[in-house]
Amino acid sequence: MTDTVSADLGGTWLRIRVGSAIERFPAPSVLQQPGLSVDRLLQQLVDTLDVHVPHGARVNMSCGAALDEQKGVALGSGPLWGDAPSGEIPLLHMLSSRRPDVRWTLVNDVTAGLASYARGFARPTDRHLAYITISSGIAVRTAYLAEKVVPVDHRGLQGEVGxxxxxxxxxxxxxxxxxxxxxxxHISSMSSGPGVAAVAQVLGIDYEERIFASSLAEGTDDLARLLTVVVEPIAELIRTMITLDPRLDRIGIGGGVAEGLVEFYERELIAQLAGSRSYADSLTSDRVREIIHVCAPGDIDTLSGADAIADGYLRVTKI
Ligand SMILES: [Zn+2]
Structure with a gap:
């Protein structure tokens, strides 16, 4: 039987799962190793995978880069490789050249998150389902569940809203x-992880990510104001998404920023969305609660999400 290896390449860690064991390595990224060239970092990625992948395995890898999944070409990622000189990295070609015995599937990490979210939380009646990640960057992916499709544009992209x-x-x-x-x-300027810290700084609010949730629980006014400011661009984005797509039945919100604040983030988001401004708003509190779901840590597993995409659970399709 063919071994299946799952990998997750983020800006901070490269995780590799073989069987039930997960190993974690400092990512071959400009974020982790700022002194190394992009070529050297890519070499390190190929070397590490080469050592850990058994002969003839299939590897499903979630990548924290904008990616044309059909061609296996990375279209740029600041935290991973900065701005590559050509703007494109032929990742699949590099991996296949070193290990032609392996069947590689490369999946964008937001797409992998979407697949994981859909598997865990889609309801039978949900038609379109979106997943928003709010971490060091921000992006959204939407799946058309009846067709089992994640539609993308001619470059392989969808939902780069950050x-x-x-x-x-x-x-x-x-x-x-x-x-x-x-x-x-940009939305990332104020609502991503670095964005929250930057907003706190310009507003003169004493902020520490580690104790943000516990300080909100204590009812610190300044931090409640900070949360309102950083959630607003996300609430406005979601209001637009719902207005544009009447079939959008559920939106999962994950990533470190949202998952670190779970109930506080969800409460603030629902409060902002439930406010009606015009006849165009059809969002009652009950309807918002049906649509919005802020994920808790552990709800989303990009390793399993990459496996789900490789297994055809959802097809990434240029339309
Ligand atoms: Zn930007």
Whole structure:
């Protein structure tokens, strides 16, 4: 029987699961090893996988990079490899050249998160289901469950919303915050992990990620205000998503920022979404609660999500 190896390549860790054992290595990324060139980092990735993958195995790898999954080409990722000179990294070709005996499947980590979320939480009546990750970066993927499809554009992309302008009523200093992509005032600038810290700094709020949830539990006003500001661009994004797609029945929200605050994040999001502004809003509190689900740590497993995509649970399809 063919061995199946699952891997998850993030900016911080490379995790490899063989059988039931998971090994973790510092990621071959500019974030973890800023002194090394992109070529050297990619070499290290190929070397590490080469050592750990048995002969003739199939490997399903979730990658924290914008990815054309059909071609196996990475289209850029700041935390992993910075801005590659060509803008494209032929990841599948590099892995297949070293290990032609292996069947490689590369999956974007948000797509893997979506598959994991759908497997764990989709209800039989759900038609379109979205997963938003809010961590060092922000992105969303939507699956059409009846067709078992994740539609993508001609480059293999869908839902790279972290780098669109945030809708926010925050003070001008917050709206001018820079983004890692070089832009200004993007959703990632204020709602990602680094974004939350940056917003706290410009608002003069004493903030420490480690104790954010416990401080909110104690009812610290400044931190409640911080949460309101950083959730607003996400609430506005979700309001737009629901307005555009009447079949969107469920939205899972995961990633370190949301999962670290679970019930606080969900309460704030639901409070902001339930406010009706015009006839266009059909969002009652009950309807919002049916749609929105903030994930707890452990709800999303990108290793299993990559396996699910490789098994055809959802097909990533250019349409
Ligand atoms: Zn950006």
């Amino acid at each position: 780098h669109v302008r945030a809708v926010s009523s925050a003070p001008p200093a917050v709206l001018r915050l820079p983004c890692a992509c070089g832009g200004v005032g």
